[in-house]
Structure formats: structure tokens, C-alpha cells
Amino acid sequence: xxxxxxxxxxxxxxxxxxxxxxxxxxxxxxxxxxxxxxxxxxxxxxxxxxxxxxxxxxxxxxxxxxxxxxxxxxxxxxxxxxxxxxxxxxxxxxxxxxxxxxxxxxxxxxxxxxxxxxxxxxxxxxxxxxxxxxxxxxxxxxxxxxxxxxxxxxxxxxxxxxxxxxxxxxxxxxxxxxxxxxxxxxxxxxxxxxxxxxxxxxxxxxxxxxxxxxxxxxxxxxxxxxxxxxxxxxxxxxxxxxxxxxxxxxxxxxxxxxxxxxxxxxxxxxxxxxxxxxxxxxxxxxxxxxxxxxxxxxxxxxxxxxxxxxxxxxxxxxxxxxxxxxxxxxxxxxxxxxxxxxxxxxxxxxxxxxxxxxxxxxxxxxxxxxxxxxxxxxxxxxxxxxxxxxxxxxxxxxxxxxxxxxxxxxxxxxxxxxxxxxxxxxxxxxxxxxxxxxxxxxxxxxxxxxxxxxxxxxxxxxxxxxxxxxxxxxxxxxxxxxxxxxxxxxxxxxxxxxxxxxxxxxxxxxxxxxxxxxxxxxxxxxxxxxxxxxxxxxxxxxxxxxxxxxxxxxxxxxxxxxxxxxxxxxxxxxxxxxxxxxxxx
Amino acid sequence: xxxxxxxxxxxxxxxxxxxxxxxxxxxxxxxxxxxxxxxxxxxxxxxxxxxxxxxxxxxxxxxxxxxxxxxxxxxxxxxxxxxxxxxxxxxxxxxxxxxxxxxxxxxxxxxxxxxxxxxxxxxxxxxxxxxxxxxxxxxxxxxxxxxxxxxxxxxxxxxxxxxxxxxxxxxxxxxxxxxxxxxxxxxxxxxxxxxxxxxxxxxxxxxxxxxxxxxxxxxxxxxxxxxxxxxxxxxxxxxxxxxxxxxxxxxxxxxxxxxxxxxxxxxxxxxxxxxxxxxxxxxxxxxxxxxxxxxxxxxxxxxxxxxxxxxxxxxxxxxxxxxxxxxxxxxxxxxxxxxxxxxxxxxxxxxxxxxxxxxxx
Ligand SMILES: Cc1cc2nc3c(=O)[nH]c(=O)nc-3n(C[C@H](O)[C@H](O)[C@H](O)COP(=O)(O)OP(=O)(O)OC[C@H]3O[C@@H](n4cnc5c(N)ncnc54)[C@H](O)[C@@H]3O)c2cc1C
Numbered sequence: 018x019x020x021x022x023x024x025x026x027x028x029x030x031x032x033x034x035x036x037x038x039x040x041x042x043x044x045x046x047x048x049x050x051x052x053x054x055x056x057x058x059x060x061x062x063x064x065x066x067x068x069x070x071x072x073x074x075x076x077x078x079x080x081x082x083x084x085x086x087x088x089x090x091x092x093x094x095x096x097x098x099x100x101x102x103x104x105x106x107x108x109x110x111x112x113x114x115x116x117x118x119x120x121x122x123x124x125x126x127x128x129x130x131x132x133x134x135x136x137x138x139x140x141x142x143x144x145x146x147x148x149x150x151x152x153x154x155x156x157x158x159x160x161x162x163x164x165x166x167x168x169x170x171x172x173x174x175x176x177x178x179x180x181x182x183x184x185x186x187x188x189x190x191x192x193x194x195x196x197x198x199x200x201x202x203x204x205x206x207x208x209x210x211x212x213x214x215x216x217x218x219x220x221x222x223x224x225x226x227x228x229x230x231x232x233x234x235x236x237x238x239x240x241x242x243x244x245x246x247x248x249x250x251x252x253x254x255x256x257x258x259x260x261x262x263x264x265x266x267x268x269x270x271x272x273x274x275x276x277x278x279x280x281x282x283x284x285x286x287x288x289x290x291x292x293x294x295x296x297x298x299x300x301x302x303x304x305x306x307x308x309x310x311x312x313x314x315x316x317x318x319x320x321x322x323x324x325x326x327x328x329x330x331x332x333x334x335x336x337x338x339x340x341x342x343x344x345x346x347x348x349x350x351x352x353x354x355x356x357x358x359x360x361x362x363x364x365x366x367x368x369x370x371x372x373x374x375x376x377x378x379x380x381x382x383x384x385x386x387x388x389x390x391x392x393x394x395x396x397x398x399x400x401x402x403x404x405x406x407x408x409x410x411x412x413x414x415x416x417x418x419x420x421x422x423x424x425x426x427x428x429x430x431x432x433x434x435x436x437x438x439x440x441x442x443x444x445x446x447x448x449x450x451x452x453x454x455x456x457x458x459x460x461x462x463x464x465x466x467x468x469x470x471x472x473x474x475x476x477x478x479x480x481x482x483x484x485x486x487x488x489x490x491x492x493x494x495x496x497x498x499x500x501x502x503x504x505x506x507x508x509x510x511x512x513x514x515x516x517x518x519x520x521x522x523x524x525x526x527x528x529x530x531x532x533x534x535x536x537x538x539x540x541x542x543x544x545x546x547x548x549x550x551x552x553x554x555x556x557x558x559x560x561x562x563x564x565x566x567x568x569x570x571x572x573x574x575x576x577x578x579x580x581x582x583x584x585x586x587x588x589x590x591x592x593x594x595x596x597x598x599x600x601x602x
Numbered sequence: 603x604x605x606x607x608x609x610x611x612x613x614x615x616x617x618x619x620x621x622x623x624x625x626x627x628x629x630x631x632x633x634x635x636x637x638x639x640x641x642x643x644x645x646x647x648x649x650x651x652x653x654x655x656x657x658x659x660x661x662x663x664x665x666x667x668x669x670x671x672x673x674x675x676x677x678x679x680x681x682x683x684x685x686x687x688x689x690x691x692x693x694x695x696x697x698x699x700x701x702x703x704x705x706x707x708x709x710x711x712x713x714x715x716x717x718x719x720x721x722x723x724x725x726x727x728x729x730x731x732x733x734x735x736x737x738x739x740x741x742x743x744x745x746x747x748x749x750x751x752x753x754x755x756x757x758x759x760x761x762x763x764x765x766x767x768x769x770x771x772x773x774x775x776x777x778x779x780x781x782x783x784x785x786x787x788x789x790x791x792x793x794x795x796x797x798x799x800x801x802x803x804x805x806x807x808x809x810x811x812x813x814x815x816x817x818x819x820x821x822x823x824x825x826x827x828x829x830x831x832x833x834x835x836x837x838x839x840x841x842x843x844x845x846x847x848x849x850x851x852x853x854x855x856x857x858x859x860x861x862x863x864x865x866x867x868x869x870x871x872x873x874x875x876x877x878x879x880x881x882x883x884x885x886x887x888x889x890x891x892x893x894x895x896x897x898x899x900x901x902x903x904x905x906x907x908x909x910x911x912x913x914x915x916x917x918x919x920x921x922x923x924x925x926x927x928x929x930x931x932x933x934x935x936x937x938x939x940x941x942x943x944x945x946x947x948x949x950x951x952x953x954x955x956x957x958x959x960x961x962x963x
Contacts (some may be wrong), residue, residue, distance in 0.1 A: 058776040082726040086750075217774055236775075242777065431678075475692040476747030478775070482677040483685040486935065520719065 056215075056224055056234035059090050061469075062480065063239040064209050064225070064248050065102075066093025068115075068184060069441025069458035070241030070365070071191035072130070072202045076466035077130045083470050084200035087479070090233060092225070097205035101192040103185050107137065112267045112414040114298060116142060116179040116285070116452040117187070125190075129198070134182060134190035140299045141177035143283040146402065150290035177283075181241040181298050181306065184455070201519055204229070212238070212251040214433050222480070223251070223436055237480040238437045239465075241458075244423065245444035252430030254439065258423030258446065261507065263293050264316035265418050265449055266309040268327065269411040272404075274302040279396045282400040286404045288335055291340060293507075297404035298452075304403065304411070306370050307331060315346055316417040318353045325361040328407045328416055332385035333368050335403055350368045380506050383530040421446050422504050424497065428461075428489040429482065436480035438488065440465055448507045457496050464491050629766025674767050680789060681928070683937075684743055684821070687849075687954070688935045689930055691820055692747050695847050696954045698924065699728045699816070702845070704962065705921060729753045729793070731906070732815040737804045738822035742768030742797075748818070749778055758802045765801040772797055800937040804835045809826050811904035816845040817848075823850040833891055837908070843963040849956045853882035885925040885951055889918055892959050908959050923959040927951040 019261040031204050046415065063070045063076065074091045105111065117125070117139075117327030125131040148155035160176035195201055215221030215234065225233040240248025247257065275282050282305065286297040300306055311319075319327050330349075334342060345367060352359045359367075368385050377383045382397040385406070423446040430437035443456030465488045472484040479485075677685045730752035736745045739757030741764060749755040749772075759765050772778040778797045804819075817840050819832075826832045840846050851857050857879070866874045885908060894904040909918045917925065927940035940951065 062776075085726070219770055219774065222774065236777075472689070475696070476729075476749070476751035477689055477690040477692070478746065478750075481685070483688070490935070 019374070019413050028464055034271060035410055046390060058088070058103055058236075059233050060087035060236045061089040061234040061239060062223075062233050062237070063089070063091040063241055065241035065243060065246075065441070065443070066091055066095065066188075066205060066453050067241060067441065068187055068191070069443075070239070071188055072125070072128070072459055073239060073241060073462040073466060074173065074203070075130045075194050075198075076124075076128045077469060078195060078198040078201050080466070080470045080473075081523075083466075083473050086201075086419070087469075089200065090202045090204060090229060092207050092209055092233075093205045094208040095205065096175075097203060100185060100188050103189050108301070108304065109411055110269045110300050110304050110306065110414075111137070111185045112269050112306070112411075113185070114181055114300065115184055115455040116298065117182050117459075118179045118456045119177070120490050122180060122461060123457045124463045125187075128194070130191050130194040132190075133193040133197075134170040135186055138186050138300075139180050139182045140297065140301060141283050142179045142181060143177055144280070145178065145285045145287070147287045148289070150288050167521050177424075181285075181300055183300075195239070197311055203483050209242070209247055212247065216375050218434060235480070236436065236478070237469075237485075240437060240439040240532055241441050241462075243442045244421070244446050246439065248437055249425055249439055249443055252434030252437040253432070254425050254427050254430055254434065254437075256425040258421055260507055261293075261310075261331065261420040261448060262305055263310045263420045263448075264313045265306065265420050266311065266316050266320055266327075266455040267414070267416055267418070268307045268320075268329070268331075269300070269414040270297070270305045270307055270331065270407045270411045272303060272305065272407050275405060277544065278398045279401055282405065284401075284404075287336065289505050290334065290339060292346070295331070296452075297335065308452075309334065310420060310449070311347075314350055314353070314421070318336075318358070320415045320417050322349075322353075322358055323361050324410060324412075324415075326364055328410050329361070329364055329368065329385065331407050336373060336377075336383050337368070337387050338375055340527070341375065344371065353483070409426070420448055422500065424500060428493060429485045431482070434496040435482065438465065444492075444502060448504060452597075453499055457499060460495070461492050464488050475580040564596045576577060628738075628895075638790075645934075657764060665785065671709050675771055676891070681741070681743075686745060686935065687928065687937045688743050689779065690939050691744060691818075691847075691849060692751070694926055694939055694958070695748075695816070695818065696728060696751070698958045699732075699848070702921075703728060727752070729801075733820065733841075734810070734816045735807070735814040737817060737819040737836060737839075738764075739768055739799065740764050742771055742788075742799065744773070744818060746772060746778060746798070749795040752795040753816075754796045755798070757797070757799045758804065758807070760801075760803045762801045764797045769799050772799070773873055783942070804832070804839065807839055808835060813841040814839055814844060815841055816847060818847040820847075820849045821851075823848055826878065829881075829883055830891065833888075834895070837892075837895060839960065840961045842961055844961050846959050846961065847956065848888070849954065851877070851882045851954055852884045852952055853879065854884070854952045857882055860953050885957065886916055887956055888957050888959075889916065889923065892918075892923060906962055910963060921960070923957070926956045928954040928956060930954075 050502050054594055063073055070091055071091070075088065075091055079085070121133060142160075144157065144159045146155065146157045158247075160178045194513065195203065204227070209225055210228050211226045213224050213226070220381045223238040225235060225238065227233065238248060238251075240246045242248055243274070246407070248323045280356070282302050285299065288295050290311075292312055292315070295309040295311075296313055298306040298308065309316075330345070333345065337345070344366070348367060349359055349364070365386070369379065372379060372386070379386050380397070382400040382403055425439055425444045428439045430445050440461040442454065444461065445457060447454045468484065468488045469479050471487075472479045472481075477484050608716060637846055673679060674681055676682075695925050732753045734753040734755050736748060736755060736757040739745045739759045742757055743770065745755050745757035754908050757765075757768060759768070780794070783928065796814065819836055823829055823832065835849075851861055861877050892908040893910075893912070894907065896907055909922050911922075912918050924942075926942065930937050930938050930939050937954075939956075
């Protein structure tokens with residue numbers, strides 16, 4: 018583990034050095050671009066019509082004094098009309114879903130956009146079960162246990178920790194909200210080709226050259242343009258990060274409904290395997306979403322392979338002991354490398370053979386085999402500790418994305434890059450194990466919109482450093498805490514290093530008592546702030562979580578001093594692990 | 603030495619600037635950018651008819667002015683604290699205007715229960731169409747905000763360089779210089795204020811008939827040689843029923859410690875010599891000034907004092923005048939308006955404070 022981390026660090030440094038050059042090149046290149054004779058004046062230019070950009074436009078439009086006094090344009094390379102007219106039969110779901118925390122929902126409600134999100138296509142998460150793939154230590158928590166009351170959500174039925182929503186459902190809702198509230202101009206199917214800084218004494222404003230030939234001159238340029246943010250490069254803001262050497266497989270899963278004797282399909286399950294966590298996120302009684310982080314070659318083999326294989330492997334990944342999962346991964350990759358991918362029945366045989374060797378009864382909940390045996394309507398014993406068995410993958414929904422950690426060094430541009438601000442994935446990219454990426458972006462947007470609104474009220478210049486500073490101050494630290502907690506969790510769990518696993522297993526059981534780790538693993542919960550100006554409540558919890566993770570590791574240091582050779586081994590293992598974790602949070 | 607003498611540049615943007623009032627009190631800028639010390643002998647004069655247009659700036663001077671401009675408008679530089687103070691000043695001005703407006707509506711229409719939902723709208727509109735004078739506008743920090751809020755704003759400064767800097771800065775902003783931006787047609791026009799700068803001293807304006815709904819003079823008083831005369835001039839420029847807003851520094855041990863010892867000597871955030879402690883003015887002195895000061899008699903009638911009564915602790919009634927401390931919160935890097943009330947001796951009013959007084963109708 019540690020050599021790998023060292024190389025990560027080196028990579029990080031070389032990235033940092035490399036980035037300013039990239040920025041310079043971009044700037045030079047841009048200056049060459051022909052500036053139109055009459056740039057159009059805009060107060061706000063938002064680049065990017067992803068969830069963050071659309072939510073920002075929606076939030077700004079919801080303040081009357083902002084939309085009355087500012088001209089706002091959103092530019093998106095893709096076709097937004099297809100998003101606005103997006104529809105799927107009930108029962109089928111898009112593969113990109115996000116758990117929207119209660120805090121994010123409260124924000125979207127205050128803006129007026131949540132009403133346009135099709136509620137029937139969303140699902141509450143009322144319970145979470147998280148367990149360690151190696152030791153099987155497990156924690157379970159429910160929304161009510163977390164003090165989230167039913168009053169926190171609209172349904173009024175049961176308290177929820179978050180609401181699982183297709184990204185497209187959210188984006189469509191935001192677009193519908195925008196078309197209902199005039200004042201924002203949306204230019205889709207238009208790409209930002211180049212950005213340059215206007216030549217003007219005393220500091221120029223950004224000029225944005227568009228693929229349709231127009232040039233916009235922006236008082237404030239917002240980069241909501243995702244991980245590869247062109248706005249970030251223009252602003253000369255470097256970012257630090259690494260790629261996890263992990264791909265996230267996403268897919269929409271079909272499965273039979275829970276029996277009346279089981280809890281409803283509103284539990285999220287996440288198993289931390291050494292290759293990465295696999296998560297099952299409920300969408301409806303018979304459909305759920307998968308986010309499975311694993312090694313890139315395996316992700317490729319599973320998503321491109323025979324369709325039944327992925328479903329089978331998902332079932333196994335939640336059930337089979339880790340040794341057998343490792344074995345299966347090995348044979349799949351070997352067969353792949355040999356050019357003779359395993360057939361469905363070969364994999365079935367492998368799994369059932371493995372189950373037999375582990376004494377797993379094929380009629381039990383722990384078997385990955387779909388059996389006809391359970392027709393009594395009575396649930397199998399312990400079935401509530403596992404997600405329902407997947408019967409199939411919805412066609413065309415299996416895909417995979419590379420995972421990275423990335424954080425911009427600043428959220429606001431300075432000097433030549435002044436009058437720029439970053440939100441969402443342009444500012445930060447995070448491991449999805451906590452389902453927080455989009456929520457961080459929505460938190461950014463909520464804060465930035467409030468900042469802009471306040472500045473307009475005071476007659477200030479919304480592009481000025483003074484106006485943007487409160488945004489950067491509020492969001493940077495908060496995002497950093499959450500990001501480093503998730504990063505540490507990822508590193509803590511993607512190791513099979515024996516002493517660490519031992520520590521983890523103990524840890525997880527200790528954790529059950531500990532609020533702090535619960536907060537970290539609960540991840541997607543957020544309470545419901547009343548009113549738009551209230552602070553997101555998550556920060557304190559995240560802070561505790563980050564401290565908790567460190568405290569947990571620190572605790573084992575103490576354990577190692579208790580003496581005995583075993584303890585020494587454990588201690589040094591942990592020390593190594595600790596060293597490999599980023600020191601500051 | 604007062605600051606207006608510092609720029610030994612003979613730039614004249616308005617011909618009035620060399621009027622006989624030179625030796626009286628002047629509106630001057632709060633802090634001097636270091637570059638102002640550079641002697642410049644070049645002259646930039648404009649025909650009298652084109653007094654305010656930014657286009658009257660000689661392009662060859664622009665490079666020079668923009669060097670200064672980069673100081674006034676370098677938000678992380680020497681003036682950073684003024685930039686951060688600006689929203690608080692605006693908040694105070696806005697809240698006070700709103701309060702007076704509502705009191706007026708209350709007197710006219712009686713009490714109205716339902717004000718819900720109107721607050722933001724009122725907030726936005728309260729400055730629209732008002733004639734506002736910013737005395738000692740410096741680089742234009744406050745003037746720009748006033749104009750963006752919809753006020754017809756005139757910023758004056760006795761330093762021609764400051765006026766040039768302010769004009770240059772505003773010329774980049776289509777909200778402030780709509781004429782130079784023909785393509786800003788998509789702009790919502792709900793809050794069109796206007797912004798004009800003139801190289802003039804407050805006294806120069808006395809000769810003109812125009813009076814203002816609000817006169818603001820921020821961080822100027824503490825640099826003036828004859829504060830009483832300066833206050834009289836400002837007061838005269840206010841319309842009956844209009845408002846005078848000041849911000850300045852109290853003459854206390856705390857203010858010496860913070861604004862001179864710490865800011866100039868220890869942290870060297872502000873150029874040494876910027877402030878003279880003896881020139882600071884206490885809130886109680888402003889209050890007693892306006893208890894005695896009467897609006898100039900109209901047709902033989904003697905006016906009534908602007909502040910007719912104070913409470914036991916020395917504070918005026920909320921409808922006549924108000925003192926509010928401004929406190930810097932270092933860990934937020936932000937200025938905040940101290941809560942209302944308290945006494946004049948409250949710690950929050952011991953250093954930077956805002957003062958509002960209303961001219962009787
Ligand atoms: C597998 C996976 C699972 C996830 N699960 C969750 C979850 O459960 N919960 C959660 O909160 N988050 C989750 N996330 C993260 C979430 O999807 C992202 O954080 C979110 O999509 C970021 O939104 P954004 O608007 O910032 O950026 P994006 O969605 O990347 O949008 C950027 C937009 O900018 C446009 N653009 C870029 N360049 C230009 C240009 N030059 N001109 C014009 N337009 C341009 C692009 O077309 C794009 O539409 C997950 C991510 C992954 C990969």
C-alpha cells in the first residue's frame with residue numbers, strides 16, 4: 018500500500034507543476050481567437066448545464082432582485098432540450114443517480130425547482146447497512162435513529178436520510194423550473210471555444226468566445242463545467258488530486274419486490290471490498306441502482322461482457338466471502354486476457370462451487386443463485402441484511418466511469434483570471450462512496466447564489482474579489498473536510514493488509530458505538546435546514562467524522578503499546594497505514 | 603498636511619477645481635496611494651463643456667492613472683479593508699433610508715400588518731432615483747455601489763487623480779457607463795441609476811442650486827482640518843428631509859491602537875502617516891454639533907436643530923440621528939455592523955463608526 022501512495026504523491030507534485038503551463042498555453046491559444054467586434058455584455062456567464070450550473074441558474078432566478086438587475090446566460094455544449102423532454106417508462110431508470118441529501122432538497126425546494134422533479138421516480142433512503150467485506154463487521158442505521166423525523170420530508174410517512182434521484186430527473190426539473198421563470202438565457206448546443214482576458218488598463222474582464230460566433234463579456238464567469246473545467250484553466254487555478262485507479266460501474270438493477278414480511282426496498286447497502294465499495298441504492302420496489310467501484314480491467318470485463326455475468330457477479334459481490342470474490346476476479350481476468358471470456362454458465366458453476374466450499378446453502382439468503390425455492394412468500398432468514406437478488410440489468414444501463422480525487426487550489430480566480438468562480442465538479446471531484454459529489458456542488462451553488470444576492474442588495478460588483486470571498490471561505494473548508502473524510506475511508510477500506518483488516522473489524526464494532534464514524538459512514542444524511550439562508554448542518558458531523566477516522570487509527574496505536582508480538586505487528590501496520598493517509602484534513 | 607495637496611499634479615478635469623475655495627476645508631480621499639507621491643508635471647485639461655465625461659481622459663494618461671487605479675481597486679492591497687467595509691456602509695445607508703421611508707408610510711397610511719414578501723423589493727428600490735452626493739469619493743468604491751443601487755450619484759473628490767481613477771474604473775462597467783456599451787441591450791433596466799464624477803470640493807457645490815437627497819462622506823472627516831466647516835458644508839448640500847451619512851473614527855485609545863499603532867506601525871497595512879489621531883472625531887462631538895447646528899434660516903425663519911433631544915445616555919432618537927459602530931471580525935475577514943443601541947461608550951463605537959443624521963423638513 019505505501020509504495021503506491023508514494024507514487025501518488027509524486028504524481029500529485031508533477032501535476033501541480035504541469036498545470037500552470039497548461040493554463041498558459043490555453044491563454045495564449047485563446048488570445049489568438051478572433052474576438053468579435055461587439056462582445057455582448059453579461060453580468061453572469063455560467064459555463065456548464067450539468068446539475069451544478071442549472072441549479073445555480075435556478076437559484077439566481079429565484080431571487081427577484083437578482084433576476085431584475087442582472088443579465089444571466091448559461092452556456093452548455095450538449096443538447097438541453099433532450100434533457101428537458103427526457104422521459105422513460107415507469108419502471109425503467111437512467112443509470113446516473115444521486116442521493117440528494119435533505120439539506121440539498123431543502124435548498125431545491127426553496128428555489129422552487131424540487132416541485133418540478135418527478136417525485137414518483139425518486140425513492141427515500143430510510144436505512145443504511147454498511148459492512149466490511151473482509152471481516153463482515155457491520156453497522157446499520159436508520160433515519161429515525163439519526164433524529165431525522167418524518168416532518169423533515171414531504172411524504173410525511175417515514176423519515177428519510179436522503180432521496181435517490183436520477184440526475185436526469187433533477188436536471189429536467191431544474192430546466193422546467195428555469196423555463197417557468199424568465200430572466201435566464203440558455204444557450205445550449207454551444208461550446209465555449211476560448212476564453213481570454215480583455216485587454217484594458219486596470220484589469221480586463223473575461224471574454225468568452227462561443228462556437229456560434231458570439232463573444233460574451235462577463236462581469237462574473239462561473240465555471241460549472243465539470244472535471245475538465247475550461248474556466249478553471251483560463252483562471253489559471255491549479256488543482257491537486259489523483260486518480261484512484263478505480264472505475265465505478267453503474268447500472269440499473271431489476272429485482273423482485275420485497276415480501277410483505279420484509280422491510281420495504283428503501284435500504285441502501287454498501288459493502289466495502291478491498292477492490293472498492295459496492296453500493297445498492299433503491300429506486301423503486303423493483304429497481305435499484307448500482308455503483309460498484311473496482312479495478313479498471315475488471316470493470317471493463319464486467320461491463321462489456323455477457324449481460325447475465327454482471328448481474329450474477331453483483332449478487333456474488335454482496336454475498337461471497339472476499340477470498341472467493343478475489344478468486345472469481347482472477348479467473349475472469351485470466352480468461353479475458355486469454356481472449357476466451359467466461360460464459361454465463363461457467364461463472365454460475367464457479368460461484369456455486371465456491372458457495373459449496375463455504376457451506377453456503379443454496380436456498381439461503383447468502384446464495385447468489387436465483388432459486389425457485391422461495392415461493393412461499395416467506396422471506397429467507399437474514400434476507401434484510403442483504404439487498405434483494407438481482408434478476409437482470411436493465412438493457413443499456415451498464416457503464417463505467419473513472420474515479421478521481423481532485424480539488425482546485427482556489428475557488429476564485431485572481432490577477433488575470435479575476436472575475437471567475439468555480440462550482441461543482443469544476444472545483445472538486447470526489448470518490449462516490451459517500452454519494453456526496455452532487456451534494457457538494459449544490460451546497461456551492463446555494464452559497465454562491467446567496468453571496469451574489471447579498472452583493473446585489475448592497476450595490477456591489479458581483480465579479481469582485483470582495484463579493485466572492487465569503488463564498489470561497491465558506492465552501493472551501495467544508496468541502497475539504499468532506500472530501501478528505503471520503504478519501505481516508507476509501508484508503509482505509511481498500512486494503513487487505515491483515516493487521517489493518519483486523520483493526521478495521523474491531524474498529525467497525527467500536528464504531529457502532531461511536532457517533533463520529535457513524536456520521537462518516539452515514540454520509541448521505543443531512544438534516545433539513547429551514548429557509549434558504551440557514552447553514553448546511555453537515556459540516557460539524559463531517560468534521561467529527563474526519564476526526565473519528567483519525568481517532569480510530571490513533572486508538573490502535575495505543576493498542577499496540579499494550580505489548581505482545583501480535584500487537585506490535587498490528588501497531589506497525591497501522592502506523593504504516595496512518596503514514597500513508599494524508600496528514601492534514 | 604492635508605492629503606489633497608499630495609498629488610502635485612495639475613490635472614484639471616473640471617475648471618471649477620481651482621476656485622477660490624482652495625484654502626477652506628475640502629473633501630479629500632481617505633488614504634493616499636503611494637503612487638500619488640510621484641510628481642507629475644503633465645497637464646490634462648478639458649474644455650469646460652465636457653466636465654464629467656470619462657472620454658475626456660487623455661489616452662496617454664490612462665496608463666499612469668491605471669497604475670493608481672490598480673491600488674484603489676486592488677482588493678487585496680492597501681485598500682482591502684475599505685473594500686470590505688463598503689458593503690457594511692451600504693447596508694447602513696440602505697437600512698436607514700428604508701426605515702425612514704417606512705416611518706413615513708406609517709405616518710401616512712397608518713400601520714400595515716402585512717409587509718411579508720415586500721422586504722427584499724423595498725430593499726432594492728429604496729435608493730432608486732435619489733440624488734446622492736459622495737463627498738471624497740476616492741477611487742469610487744461607494745459611488746459605484748450607490749449608482750448600482752439606482753441612485754443618481756455624483757462623486758466628487760479634491761484630488762483630480764482620484765477622479766480620473768474612479769472614472770476609468772467605472773468606464774469598464776456597463777452598469778455604470780451604459781453609453782459606452784451599446785451591446786448591453788439584454789440588460790434588465792429596472793435599476794438604472796447614473797454615475798458622474800467631478801473634480802471638485804464640497805464647497806464648490808454650494809454655489810450651485812442643486813441639493814441632494816443624501817450626502818455621504820465616508821472616511822473623510824478624520825482628514826479634514828476644519829471639521830466644523832466641513833460638516834456645515836455637507837449639511838447645507840442636503841435637501842430638507844434629506845440624509846447625511848458619515849463614517850469616521852472615534853478619538854479613543856482603542857482607535858489609536860488599532861488604526862495607527864497596529865495598522866500603520868506594526869502590521870504596516872496602511873501607509874504610515876495616513877491618520878492623525880488628534881483629528882479623529884467622537885460620536886458625541888457629532889451629536890452635539892447637530893444639536894447646535896440649525897438648518898440655514900429660510901425667509902427669516904430660524905430653523906430647528908437637526909437633533910432636538912437625546913436620551914440620558916447621550917444617544918439621539920432613532921428618527922433624528924444614529925451612531926453605529928463597525929467592527930472587524932478577523933477570522934471572517936469581514937466588517938460587521940455593531941448592533942443598535944447601547945451607549946456611546948460601548949466598545950463597538952470606540953473605533954470606526956457610521957453616523958446618520960436627517961435634515962428637518
Ligand atoms: C459513478 C458516479 C456516481 C456518482 N454518484 C453520486 C451520488 O450518489 N451522489 C452525488 O451527490 N454525486 C454523485 N456523483 C457525482 C455527480 O455526478 C457529479 O458531482 C455531478 O454530476 C457534477 O455536476 P456538475 O454540474 O458540477 O458537472 P457536470 O455534470 O460534469 O457538468 C459539466 C457540464 O459542463 C459542460 N461543459 C464542459 N465544457 C464545456 C464547454 N467548453 N462549453 C460548454 N459546455 C461545457 C458539459 O457539457 C457538462 O454538461 C457520482 C459520480 C459518478 C462518476
